[in-house]
Amino acid sequence: MIRPAVLAALALLAVVLPGPLGAQDTMPPAPYAYQQLDDPKLEAEATALMHTLRCLKCQSQSIADSDAPMAGDMRHQVRSRILAGESPDQIRAWLIARYGDYVSYQPExxxxxxxxxxxxxxxxxxxxxxxxxxxxxxxxxxxxxx
Missing domain, CATH: 1.20.5 (Single alpha-helices involved in coiled-coils or other helix-helix interfaces)
Structure with a gap:
């Protein structure tokens, strides 16, 4: 016979475990992950910067080329910050401070x-x-x- 404590632990796992496993797939992508900026000059700056930043999940692709959700979030950050008036150097410095030197294909x-x-x-x-x-x-x- 199964003990009540074991049964309760299994029931708790059955309720708690599926949440985190499915969370990444159910989240919508960030608005600028796959949408280009309206201003061609700003989009060109963002794209040039994205080609110099490494996808931390794929590691062999830039965030411009990667389809990983994390790369999409990083593309969103780059475009949002460009739109807010930050320079590519400021955005690179922020990403390096957040993720480390490995995020850049051009380490200092x-x-x-x-x-x-x-x-x-x-x-x-x-x-x-x-x-x-x-x-x-x-x-x-x-x-x-x-």
Whole structure:
């Protein structure tokens, strides 16, 4: 026989669980998620900015190209803020502050991101040094044998 406490827990799960699972699908998209701005100049600014911002769910697409609901919300934010008079740089700074440097395809050099820029340069210098040293040894070895 099933205990009343277990039955009550199962009943509670049956009532509570479906709500969050279906919530994302039932929410309407943000107004500017799929609707362009009336002013072509402002829409061009918004579109240019959206192509430089990464969809946090897809990660390999910009928010302009992604169909993820989160990308739609980010497109809405970009268009709404452009319409409110904010510059693309201000909107980018706000999105970076909210989601982190990863949201931008054009990260800025700061105390956190400098290794992303410095490590490739150091690797190239290291490889160049090794190659020059090996080529220098081969030339000196080849010159003595002749």
């Amino acid at each position: 050099v700061n105390s956190i991101t400098w290794p992303l820029f410095a490590v490739p340069v150091l690797v190239i210098l290291l490889v160049a040094g090794v190659l020059l040293r090996r080529l220098g040894k081969r030339r000196s070895d080849g010159g003595e044998a002749a």
